[in-house]
Each structure stands twice: as C-alpha cells, then as structure tokens.
Amino acid sequence: MSAVPLERIxxxxxxxxxACVIWLHGLGDSGAGFSPIVPELGLPKNHSVRFIFPHAPEQPVTLNQGYxxxxWYDIKSMDLHNRADMKGVLESEIRVxxxxxxxxxxxxxxxNIILAGFSQGGVVSMFTGLRYPEKLAGIMALSCYLPNADALPEQLSAANSDxxxxxxxxxxxxxxxxxxxKMANKLLNEQNYPxxxxxxxxxxxxxxxxxRDIASWLVARLNIA
Structure with missing residues (x-):
C-alpha cells in the first residue's frame, strides 16, 4: 500500500x-481522545517533547456489524486468537x-521517539515497535494485547531487543x-524484554x-529535566 499521511493532532x-511521542488511540476514537492527556502529565514547562496523536482511517469493523x-485494523471477533486482522495491522505498521x-x-x-497506544492503538504500537529496525526510546502499551495472541510478532528487531x-x-x-x-507480558518476559x-x-x-506513572516513565525514557 502507499502510505497516505495520517491526519493528526x-x-x-x-x-x-x-523528542517525540507518537500516541495511537483506540477503536472508534480519534487523536482528540487522548490529546488532552498532555497537560495532565505535568511535565516540566520547558520540556522539548512533541506529542503526535494521529487519527486512524475510517473503515468497516466486522465486530460492530460492519459499521x-x-x-487501525478490522476486529473480526472477540476470540483473542482471531481478533486482529493481520493485513490491517501490517498496513497500520506502515503508517506508523x-x-x-x-x-x-x-x-x-x-x-528519541516513543511509540504509545491504547487498546487497538497499543496493539499497533507494540507490534510496530518490536519489529522496528532502528532503536526506539520506548514502547507504551496500554490496555492491549499482541495481535498474534499467544506469540510474539515475526521478524523481531534486534535493535529493540532491550x-x-x-x-x-x-x-x-x-x-x-x-x-x-498478561499473556503478552509473559511472552515479553520470556524473551527478556525490559x-x-x-x-x-x-x-x-x-x-x-x-x-502519573506514565509521566514518570516518559521523564526517565526521554531524559526530561
């Protein structure tokens, strides 16, 4: 697919x-859903972190009767092993x-870039980050899972192994x-990810x-004074 630039806040x-935090929203939301979190993080006034909250493309979602x-990808069922449409996950990976x-x-x-996401956005952020060929500052996965359910993605990046x-x-x-x-966490721990x-x-x-915990983690990962 040709990667059309995403609209974003x-x-x-x-x-x-x-430095930059790229933060992906959940199903049916938009970048506007999470952008208000920035002032709530309470980061130092003179930090130098850009926050980007992209909007996912609009598409029919099978689980929601095709609405x-x-x-970020089609959700085919509630079954964790058949939930994520991998074609859509890979397309979103290209966009990220x-x-x-x-x-x-x-x-x-x-x-100096952190990939972050909530729910479906967390799935894409974790999947993309684990496979990204260059070292990232961190990956934030909120209330999410691995698209392969009980397996880490294929073609894991050595650059992001730690x-x-x-x-x-x-x-x-x-x-x-x-x-x-917990299943995702177990798989990550087994591969010694920090x-x-x-x-x-x-x-x-x-x-x-x-x-508050997110803010502390961001400060540590991005060396925010």
Missing amino acids: TIEPNLPAT VMRS KTLIKEQNDKGIPSS TNILQLHGDNDDVVPLSAG VMWKTYPMAHSVHPTEI
Missing part, C-alpha cells in the same frame, strides 16, 4: 522539539513507520481481558495513578 513543546469507524520517518526528517532520531516497554492494564477490563495483557507491568482498579480506561 500535534502538540508542540515550548522549546524546539528534540464504519476509525480503526511513515510518522517516525517524518520525525527523523525533522531532526528527531528514532532513539527497549523499555511500559505495559499497563485494568484489573476489571471488560473489553480487552486482563488475561490477554518490561514494566502494572495494573489498576479500572475497566477499559485510564486511571489517574496510571497517568
């Missing part, structure tokens, strides 16, 4: 950007790679079962304590 720092909505390349062209190296992964999930998630997140796993008393959402 971009939040620029007060200083010239030297057209923003989606294009976003990374855009930032590289603006002077931000991949080693990249820090933040994996957060709700204890009461009724959309992406906690067991799905993954931080934490759960929160929430459903398929974001918890205030989680936001």
Whole structure:
C-alpha cells in the first residue's frame, strides 16, 4: 500500500522539539481522545517533547456489524486468537513507520521517539515497535494485547531487543481481558524484554495513578529535566 499521511493532532513543546511521542488511540476514537492527556502529565514547562496523536482511517469493523469507524485494523471477533486482522495491522505498521520517518526528517532520531497506544492503538504500537529496525526510546502499551495472541510478532528487531516497554492494564477490563495483557507480558518476559507491568482498579480506561506513572516513565525514557 502507499502510505497516505495520517491526519493528526500535534502538540508542540515550548522549546524546539528534540523528542517525540507518537500516541495511537483506540477503536472508534480519534487523536482528540487522548490529546488532552498532555497537560495532565505535568511535565516540566520547558520540556522539548512533541506529542503526535494521529487519527486512524475510517473503515468497516466486522465486530460492530460492519459499521464504519476509525480503526487501525478490522476486529473480526472477540476470540483473542482471531481478533486482529493481520493485513490491517501490517498496513497500520506502515503508517506508523511513515510518522517516525517524518520525525527523523525533522531532526528527531528514532532513539528519541516513543511509540504509545491504547487498546487497538497499543496493539499497533507494540507490534510496530518490536519489529522496528532502528532503536526506539520506548514502547507504551496500554490496555492491549499482541495481535498474534499467544506469540510474539515475526521478524523481531534486534535493535529493540532491550527497549523499555511500559505495559499497563485494568484489573476489571471488560473489553480487552486482563488475561490477554498478561499473556503478552509473559511472552515479553520470556524473551527478556525490559518490561514494566502494572495494573489498576479500572475497566477499559485510564486511571489517574496510571497517568502519573506514565509521566514518570516518559521523564526517565526521554531524559526530561
């Protein structure tokens, strides 16, 4: 496929950007759903991190009776082993790679870029990050799973074999079962990825304590003073 640039919401720092967080939303949402989180992170006023919240393309979603909505890939069923349409996952991977390349062209190296995502967006961020050929600053996987369910992606990147992964999930998630997140975490640990796993008393959402933990992790990964 030819990678058409994604529409997005971009939040620029007060200083010239030297790092970037690319944050993918969940099914049926848009970049506007997560962009308000930036001020809630409470990062230092003079940080130099650009935040990009792209909008997924609109497409029919099988699980929702073919209703057209923003989606990073088609969801075929609730069965974790048959949930993610891999053709769509691979197409979204290309789109995310294009976003990374855009930032590289603006002077931000991949080693200063974090891929983040919630739910479906977390699936794509984790899949893309684990396979990305250049070193990334980190991967943030919120309330999500691996598209291959009980297997890591093929063609794992040696460059990101020791990249820090933040994996957060709700204890009461009724959309992406906690067991799905735990399965991904087990596979990552078995391959010795430096993954931080934490759960929160929430459903398929974001918890205030989680936001504080995300902020601390970002500060450490991007060396924010």
